[in-house]
Amino acid sequence: MKLTRKEFLKLVGTTAGVISGVNRLNKFAYATTKKSKPKFKEEWIFSCCNMCGGQSGIMVRVVDGKVVKIEPNPYNPNNFSNISTDFFANIEKEGTCICPKGNAGILTLYDPERIKNPLKRTNPKKGIAVNPGFVEISWEEAYSEIVRRLKQLRDNGEAHKLLWFSEDHSFTHIQDDFCKLFGTPNYSIHSNLCDTARKASFKMVMGDERPLMDSFQSKYILLFGWNPLSATKWSYLPRIITRAIENGAKLVVVDPYLSYTANKAQEWIPIRPGTDGAMALAMGNVIIRERLYDETFIKEWTVGFEEYAEYVKDKTPEWQEKITSVPAKTVERIAIEFATTKPQVVDVWSGPGHHSNGVQGGRAIALLAALVGGYDRPGTLLIPDRKGNKHIEVHPDETAKKNLKEKRFDELKDLYPFGHNSGVYCEIFSRLAEGRGPYKPKMAVIIFQNPMMSVPGTKTVEKALQNLEFVVVNDIFLSETALMADIVIPGTTYLERYDLNTHWVTWPVLGLRQPVVKPLFGQPTEYEFVCELGRRLGLKEEDGNAFFWEGRISGERIEDKTKWYEEYLSKELKEGEPKITLEELKKLPGAVWVSKKGTRYEKYKDIIPQEKLADTIIEGNIVYSKKKDGTKDKQIGMLKEDGTVVRGFFTSSGKVEFYNSDLVKMKDAWGKPVNPLPVYEPRRWQPDKEYPFYLINWKEASHTHTRTQNNAYLIELKGENPLMINTETAKKLGIKDGDLVWVESPYGKVKAKVKLTEGIHPEVVGLQHGFGHWGLGKTAQDRGTSDAILRPCLAEPLSGQALHKECCVKIYRA
């Protein structure tokens, strides 16, 4: 066969045509982006993150109404440094940052498994493995059902039988107001699951609940059970710590587990869980023995040093070695290094705090700072001058007032001498489950909280929720708690709503969170939900003012709930430190207000001018401000021996307290008198033959509590939380890497995958917190192990801190 010329040409032609056609279909990766850029509308909106409670500043790129990227806000100190000098001098040069969770926020916003409509339970049975049989209902139906229940309570004089739980950073003020106006004292927030033990320790020692570490200017950083490089609550933490190391500081971390922070430290000191206090006392012993303490500071600004010195006399490094397993020599060396390297900072967070001896242990550690004069000086623990929006008090009407006089259900004030006003979740749930308490609560509203997983003792919480008549949960996912609810209300993410965030830096800074996109499913934001409830219930203030209708500045009735809330926030800003309106705040660079006055040191020496003293009450040597009605308000200073009034420390003596004789009069929640000294007592639950291992938990930068595990970006990073076991220990148990084991405590047992490591104390096993979901969403489910079920639902007896780490287990192959 021969091709004719014509045929040949035809063939060539078609081939060429096909090839060039394919050619035209192809487009270049970047070569073309320059020439034919796709057209889109783009804007950048400044806001604050809320993937965790850190509220870092963010800058959100919105393209055609969709969030496509979240970047660090270049103006917000919370993303850079907690020291103003560092911030003003270096921020432009170095730029800001956000953490992986902040970056991944976009997938929480656009998570396909978010709740879109209100849901109503059809299966009356509630429980972990029970299908709630949720059906979608209209907003009207949801509101009227909730309001009907609330009205019933209020009308029957049982308003206090409503329990309200909330997240501790977002939209708290309005919820607090609602509870007050409704008439329930049972407004509780997340804090007591977090660091109220630390708060109590420092409150006892130096009168401030949350001093902040100035590691940036420090030369010696000693951390007990704190992991700031991965539990990056404030995104400035990694920077200020790594800079300190770069500038020659030594970082020493005392922790049973080689945390990311311990990993970056020059020295990791593994310790038995819950014994940090003993090590701190022994360090005190060495520092006093060697006379390395700051004599002038102690003389001028502390009380009770003699008693403390007497107490630690026999608390030698050898004494502590038996308790902590830390070699006496190491403690001796660390104590001397710590006392002689100036400035030095010592800090403690949730590691030692989550044990039943947490507060006193933390107190012993806080006193190490007192020994070396390590308070409110550059490079030490600073008292944050944290000022922002002001929560303006509401005045409940008579009905509400009557109910507000009732005790809180957890009897916070009576039982927990150093309790935090966030309440005591563990007390609430165990009382509910066991039917104890001053009365029987009937209803709960749970907003953005997941106690089923975040409170120790899952089974107790399950029982507690079963014992309530009606549970409303507002969340963005069907969390384990939402699965126990009667009505579930779809919530909003931080990219869909407002908030004011007074930042945790050492001088006044306030960042705005604003809606970047409208709520995706047209749902109300949480504050709008609360406002709507208030409106429907017709809640009024004392003077008959319809609180949820009237604009706080204009005083006019405002139909639009968002506008109403904008005024609410504006008022808080006006009355607070910034003294600007919401609109003005929006226009500030980065939508963040940064006070020019900056970080101030040795504030305790501040002399309070005479003119300010006029309107005060003086009791003993303590000066209080006066309320409008003439009763004493907050502590503002102390009367010195020389007659001047200075700020001092906000303790009962106005000074740092090594010893407080008043404490003997108090009793803790377990009925024991409070020790006036920072004594070391072993925690209540010690390992024994049956349950030989300490079980601890920790958090990593990639997840927040139990709420981010449905974020695909974050789960992709690390899809499970293996049980970490020391290699030697595992060898003795005959367990290999990757084995499945049972972790069993008297309260339950869970399956876990083992990962061997050299980086954990041989007597300790541990899990990253937050995994093991059966709710939330498909991404989160069947991943890793939840440890909450292994623990009793117990709180620390002084502060009400949930005991997340007091647990002993046995381990055997599954």
Added chain:
Amino acid sequence: MEEKILSRKEFLRLAGLGVATLAVSSLPKKVYAYKEKKKNRKFRFVMVIDLRRCVGCHSCSIACKVENNVPLELNRDDRKIFWNQVFFKEEGAYPYVKEKIFNRPCFHCDNHPCVNVCPTGATYHDEEKGLVLQRYERCIGCRYCALACPYGVRYFNWKKPDYGGRKEALNPDVETRYKGIIEKCTFCIHRLERVIEKAEKEGRNIKDEELHYLPACVQTCMSKARHFGDLNDPESTVSKLVRSGRAYRLLEDLGTEPNVYYLKEA
């Protein structure tokens, strides 16, 4: 007649030989061209990663994924796509133990084993910026480049890309991918191009500050362990860091001349 055949034969033989010689001799030229090109390049973009500062928070990995529309893979670790990845390796024995942290973008080698082996030029070396880039539409998915890369920074789309819930909310500056092709870090070239364009429009050189926090991973780094800049500018931050004596490059003995420098921990 006889002569003619011979001459034709000879001609063919000669021609064949010539082509073969040309082809073979052009090979080393092509392979070694990078040296000459490097000298004349307009920019030398490098990344410097300070391992002393890096805390292993993974912020860079996620920022990169979000910025570059990198697909998700939730179940198989060995098929995940991370243009930038953080690794840990435990060293030492209790209690003297450390998790060595190491993170890895694409190294944008000047002597690029991946580009050398690519049969279609889907992987190419951008002459002006000195970056190794990918033309997705040319890639046949042979994965040879990924094999050849000694650093393992090239990722294959084993399946149809999964963008989770953000299918509608992808970065419009970055082309999306599809199954069966290779993708990798581009040093956020779309952001880089914007800066270059702007400078060109204003008729000036790029300022060092403009580059500082350019790639998404550098911008978001929590401990500011990452730096980015132009090595051709001797006064740039990266130039200073590279000269600092702490700088080294990974697997330098392979002669790949990577453009990512690490700063030693101590």
Added chain:
Amino acid sequence: MVSLEEKLLNPIKTFGKGGRLLMVVLLFFIALGFSAWIRQLISGLCVTGMNKPVLWGVYITNFVFFVGISHAGTFISAILRILHAEWRRPLTRAAEAVTVFSLPFAAVSIVADLGRPGRILNVIRYARIQSPILWDVTCIGIYLLSSVIFFYLALLPDIAICRDKLTDVSKFKRWLYRKLSFGWQAMPEKQKKLEKGMAVFLTVLVVTVHTVVAWIFGMTVQPGWRTTIIGPYFLVGAIFSGVATVIIISAILRKLYHLEDILKPIHFNNLGKLLLVLSLFWFYFTFTEYLSAFYWNDPMEMSVVKEKFFGDYARLFWFMVISCFVIPLFILVNPKTRTITGTVIVSMFVNVGMWLERFLVIIPTLSQPRLPYSRGIYHPTWVEWSITLACFSGLILLYLIFAKLFPVISIWEMKEGKEKAIQEVTERYKSYHPEV
């Protein structure tokens, strides 16, 4: 007694039950493989066991293996022809057919391995001479083309015989013989010359092709592949497995076609000797490779060596050593066991061993990347096995079809041997021993 010609032509006339059944089975496997491939096209390569860092798996193993066994034909046919090895005559056709039929499946394996097979022409459109893949495409392309021509040239006289002798077969066959024989009459000198030239050319190609295949690996900087002997090592392995394949096929043909008087024990004995030599060569290369790696003690190289010797792949590795070296050595050294059965058993082991060798060249290196942060584990999935099975089935099917259309043993060559061999050998002998 039937004549040689009849004996070889008779099987073409019929297509027995066994043949049909085999064909159905093979078509079933091919269909299965094809459906697996369709599935792979739809879902992407996630249906395979490949991953990162094990980016290549069974497909590439098959590719190298098929290219390897394709060397049988050329080697036996071309090299033995050039060397005037008389005993080659009944083997050439079988061997050349292996070449021609296995190469397409090397190409199929590559297509199966691609993430975007639709773009395969990009390799030519955007050809880059730097890429070893282009060298491969070129070499294998030329090799396939020349092999087909060579095969065809050697087949031509027999097609003519078929055309002339097989008058009672189906219309299609008659038409086929008529068309393919191109009116071929006698053997002109020119053709013989061309054939000889082709033989030389192909020999060169054999060396090039498999070296280039080896260079796909050798041109990267990965541990385990960075060795200068990788080219010859692959080549020896290729011929090794090729010869083994020819032994197996010859034995099958002998049995099925009752060719006991054509394919005699001596042929197998000779092939067995060849196999033994190749086995020794193969071991020599293997030994050199690992010895230098051991002595060098480069951590990267050693991690791969350790993986093969003691690690996850140790069982496969030692099985390979036993199959490719120990068993051939023991069976083939002894003339008593170097029988037909003996060589066939050895050949089977060699083929399995050589497939494993290809596998072990690729996988352990990939699973131990330089940076020690991700280690790969590779388990091929049913998709990969199905496509592999389909490739082998395809090879057998093509062979079956061929055997039912053309004589499986070169009739003219046998005839030529009978007529001229003694004379030729005598003349040759005389040429260097004129005194005799």
